[in-house]
Amino acid sequence: MSLLDVKNLSISFATPRGRLAAVRDLSFSLKAGETLALVGESGCGKSLTALALLGLLEPPAVMEGNGIFLEGRNLLTLDEPTLRSLRGSRIAMIFQEPMTALNPVLTVGEQIMEVITEHEGGGRRAARARAVALMEKVRIPDAERRFAEYPHRLSGGLRQRVMIAMALACSPAVLIADEPTTALDVTIQAQILDLIGTLKRENGTAVLFITHDLGLVGQHADRVMVMYAGRVVEERTAADLFADPLHPYTRGLIAARPGLGGSGRRERLMEIPGTVPGLGAMPVGCAFSPRCAFADDLCRSTVPTSIDQAGGRIACHHSEGIHDREPAIRRIGNS
Amino acid sequence: MAFPDSLILSADGTGSHPRFALLRRLLRRPSALCGLVLMAAILAMAVLAHPLYPDDPLDMVAAPFLHPGTDAAFPLGSDMLGRDLAAGIFHGARISLLIGVVAALVSLVIGIGIGALSGYYGGRIDAGLMRLTELFQTIPPFLFSLAIVAILQPSIATITGAIGITAWPGLARLVRAEVLKLRHSELVEASISLGASDARIILLHILPNVLAPIVVSASILVASAILSESSLAFLGLGDPNVVSWGGMVGAGREVIRTDWYVATIPGIAILAAVLALNLLGDGLNDALNRKGQRR
Numbered sequence: 001m002s003l004l005d006v007k008n009l010s011i012s013f014a015t016p017r018g019r020l021a022a023v024r025d026l027s028f029s030l031k032a033g034e035t036l037a038l039v040g041e042s043g044c045g046k047s048l049t050a051l052a053l054l055g056l057l058e059p060p061a062v063m064e065g066n067g068i069f070l071e072g073r074n075l076l077t078l079d080e081p082t083l084r085s086l087r088g089s090r091i092a093m094i095f096q097e098p099m100t101a102l103n104p105v106l107t108v109g110e111q112i113m114e115v116i117t118e119h120e121g122g123g124r125r126a127a128r129a130r131a132v133a134l135m136e137k138v139r140i141p142d143a144e145r146r147f148a149e150y151p152h153r154l155s156g157g158l159r160q161r162v163m164i165a166m167a168l169a170c171s172p173a174v175l176i177a178d179e180p181t182t183a184l185d186v187t188i189q190a191q192i193l194d195l196i197g198t199l200k201r202e203n204g205t206a207v208l209f210i211t212h213d214l215g216l217v218g219q220h221a222d223r224v225m226v227m228y229a230g231r232v233v234e235e236r237t238a239a240d241l242f243a244d245p246l247h248p249y250t251r252g253l254i255a256a257r258p259g260l261g262g263s264g265r266r267e268r269l270m271e272i273p274g275t276v277p278g279l280g281a282m283p284v285g286c287a288f289s290p291r292c293a294f295a296d297d298l299c300r301s302t303v304p305t306s307i308d309q310a311g312g313r314i315a316c317h318h319s320e321g322i323h324d325r326e327p328a329i330r331r332i333g334n335s
Numbered sequence: 336m337a338f339p340d341s342l343i344l345s346a347d348g349t350g351s352h353p354r355f356a357l358l359r360r361l362l363r364r365p366s367a368l369c370g371l372v373l374m375a376a377i378l379a380m381a382v383l384a385h386p387l388y389p390d391d392p393l394d395m396v397a398a399p400f401l402h403p404g405t406d407a408a409f410p411l412g413s414d415m416l417g418r419d420l421a422a423g424i425f426h427g428a429r430i431s432l433l434i435g436v437v438a439a440l441v442s443l444v445i446g447i448g449i450g451a452l453s454g455y456y457g458g459r460i461d462a463g464l465m466r467l468t469e470l471f472q473t474i475p476p477f478l479f480s481l482a483i484v485a486i487l488q489p490s491i492a493t494i495t496g497a498i499g500i501t502a503w504p505g506l507a508r509l510v511r512a513e514v515l516k517l518r519h520s521e522l523v524e525a526s527i528s529l530g531a532s533d534a535r536i537i538l539l540h541i542l543p544n545v546l547a548p549i550v551v552s553a554s555i556l557v558a559s560a561i562l563s564e565s566s567l568a569f570l571g572l573g574d575p576n577v578v579s580w581g582g583m584v585g586a587g588r589e590v591i592r593t594d595w596y597v598a599t600i601p602g603i604a605i606l607a608a609v610l611a612l613n614l615l616g617d618g619l620n621d622a623l624n625r626k627g628q629r630r
Contacts, residue, residue: 054528088530101525105543114539115529166529 002029003173003206004053004091007066011048011230013279014060020279022048022061023230030174030206035197037209037221037238039253041276045230046210050178053208054093055083071173089119092167093176094196097183098159102151108162109135109147115169134165138195157188164195171203178210193220214257218242226250229276229287236312246310246319248292286317294318360622367618373611377604381428388422392578396422400594414597415590420583424604427580431561431608434495438560439553441499442506447549449503450510451537455518465511468504476501477563484572491574498563506552513545547623551616558612565605580605 011023023045030036038046052063055075068075070091075083095101103111112131113124128147135143138161151159160180167175177196181189197220200207209221217224217238224241226234226249234247245251255270274291277283285302289295298317306315316322361367390396397406397413403420405412411420453464471479483497514537517523522544526536542549565581567573573582580601587598 051524056524056527084527084530084532086530087528093525093528095521095525095528097521100521103522103526103540103544105546106539114531114535118530118532118535163525169529 002031003071004030004208005067005069006053007069009049009052009063009065009068011045011052011057012062012064014062017280019062021230021282022279023052026065026232028225028232028235030208032173032204032206033201034223035200035207035209035221037211037217037224038227039211039214039217039224040227041212043276044227046212046227047178050093050176050208050210053174053176054087054091085119088115088167088172089170090172091174091176092170092172093178094160094163094167094180096179098156098163099151099183101163102159104151107148107150108154108159109149112162112165112169115166119170130169131165134169135162137199138162138165138168140165155188156184157192160184160188160192161195164192164199168199168203168205172205174206174208175200176208176210179212180209181216182211189216196220214253226253229282230279231287231315232306232313233288233316234312234314235306236310236314240311244310246312246314246322247288247316248294248318248322249288251322252291286315294322357622361618364618364621366614367622370611370614370616370618373607374615377428377432377608377611380425381432384422384425384429388419388425390422392422392426393418400590400597402594403596403600411600412596414583414586415594420597420600423578423583424580424601426578427583427601427604428608430491430574430577430579431564431605434491434498434564435557435561435608435612438495438498438502438564439556441496442503442556442560443549443553445500446503446506447510447542450507451514451542453507454511454514455533455537455541457515457518461511464507468507471501472504474501477566480563481567481570481572484567489567489572489574491577494564494567494572494574498560498567502556502560502563506549506556509548509552510545513548514541517541517544550623551620554612554616554619558609558616561605561608561612580608 006026006028009023009026010021012019012021026045026049028036038049040046048057048061051057053068053075057063063076065076067077070086073086075086078086102108106114109128109131112134113127116122116127116130117124132143132147135146140146140158140161146154146158151162154162160183164180175196180196181192184192193216196207196209199205209217211217221238224234224236224238225232226241226247228249234241234245234250236246241250242254245254249272252270252272256272272291277287277290283289283300285298285300286292286295286304289299292299296317302317304315304317306313309319361371395417396419397409397417399413399415399417401409401413401417403410403412409419409421411424413419414423449464449468453461453468479501480494480497483501484493487493487497518541522540523536526540531540564573564579565584568579568581569585569588571582571585573579573585583601584598584605587594587596587601591598
């Protein structure tokens with residue numbers, strides 16, 4: 001059963017120059033215990049999607065679509081009090097930078113208690129006990145003592161654990177992790193992602209993992225959606241995607257990753273030429289066409305629709321024959 | 336970093352309790368220390384007024400125009416009606432502080448309330464509340480309170496109320512600006528994403544983080560309320576049943592050529608109280624807001 005079903009979600013900004021679409025026609029579903037990674041460059045609409053799922057978009061952002069179904073309920077049609085009761089209890093989010101997302105004048109324990117009492121009421125003593133238990137669950141050592149610490153007294157990793165404890169306080173069905181480890185050291189990063197993975201398996205939570213780091217996706221996600229300029233260009237299982245990416249953009253992204261140099265040779269990193277088009281300057285056809293080595297007149301005139309292919313969905317006119325053109329992508333990388 | 340003021344409120348790095356850290360920082364500044372000592376002295380006078388001078392300070396107890404230092408029983412002398420000036424100063428401290436603090440509280444409640452609602456909700460609520468604020472700002476606050484007291488008859492309650500409801504617009508604008516800064520911060524976004532209600536977000540997550548500028552302006556509000564009360568009393572719009580520093584200056588005004596001390600001594604008391612609060616406000620501002628100093 002899918003816990004979260006997003007159907008044809010579009011997000012645009014109402015500006016004096018007209019509507020600027022930031023996310024177009026996004027559809028996906030998320031099953032219990034599954035981690036779906038949403039990958040893309042800055043500004044491709046990842047974080048906007050996260051905010052939309054929580055109903056946190058504010059004007060001038062406008063959200064349209066056939067529905068965001070959280071456990072069968074359409075978030076687009078619910079009123080604000082109902083939405084508020086779902087946020088934190090059925091769907092929760094972990095933010096990128098725990099220092100700015102935590103309240104500097106409350107102790108971390110009080111902040112976890114807040115979430116519990118807001119959603120479930122109950123006495124302060126019971127809430128306190130649960131907060132301490134949650135802190136132990138997210139592996140905060142010496143939880144009883146740390147309960148009374150202010151956020152600035154904790155390390156970045158511990159702060160992010162506190163955020164996770166807050167997000168998981170009421171056992172939400174869906175957890176959105178928006179670049180949860182960007183602000184952390186690489187060693188801590190692995191610990192935090194492992195923790196999210198463990199808790200996900202224990203509770204059967206569905207995780208939407210938003211990141212720009214493909215390296216993390218391979219180890220921590222079951223499925224991957226690659227987003228480019230507001231559209232999903234490729235959606236595959238993580239294993240398939242890394243074994244055989246089919247969209248030229250995905251191929252470029254994977255080729256651009258530095259590998260562990262086995263040959264010892266200093267290799268030049270592959271790169272994708274050009275930059276992401278601005279919201280107001282989208283090409284007529286495929287948004288990736290100006291940067292794509294395979295682009296032809298069809299790509300430049302018609303937006304490719306998403307088709308089921310190779311166990312996933314790919315939005316490219318030429319994905320079927322991409323292997324025949326392999327040398328072309330190598331050439332871009334080396335040029 | 337998004338919350339330097341508030342972070343620094345508690346972050347001291349020495350490992351001691353944050354509140355004491357603030358006090359220590361305050362005591363390190365000579366001007367703030369002066370302010371604290373002066374304020375403590377005025378508070379002591381207010382507390383000791385009844386034990387030291389149990390009788391009504393408006394009673395005629397001495398010969399008129401007793402200059403200060405001529406009679407040990409009346410160290411500050413007496414006025415033209417033979418009232419003990421020292422008793423007046425002590426009892427006046429009570430009235431000045433009472434009216435100053437309560438009026439400032441009234442302003443704080445209105446100012447924080449309007450500023451927070453306006454900054455948090457924005458849109459029409461903001462527009463409406465800010466027009467109201469501007470309406471109040473177009474009328475000079477002192478003349479406004481003068482008019483209110485004149486209409487309602489002077490008493491401690493009307494004077495306090497009149498000062499309180501005219502002094503809040505500046506604070507409301509300050510709070511609005513601070514709330515506006517935090518409104519779209521990740522802190523508020525995270526709280527909303529965890530299902531917190533508007534009231535909880537404002538009271539628990541926003542206001543405590545904008546406390547520093549509010550504390551500073553509160554001390555200035557008390558000072559200006561004391562000054563307004565004294566001015567009203569000087570103009571004869573004080574509560575006639577209680578002694579007030581401003582009223583004493585007003586009474587002494589007529590004899591200033593021959594007996595200067597009758598007006599000067601309560602004048603010095605007003606000066607000391609306002610100066611103390613301003614020094615304290617400056618010190619708090621520096622102690623709470625160390626942005627420039629740290630780097």
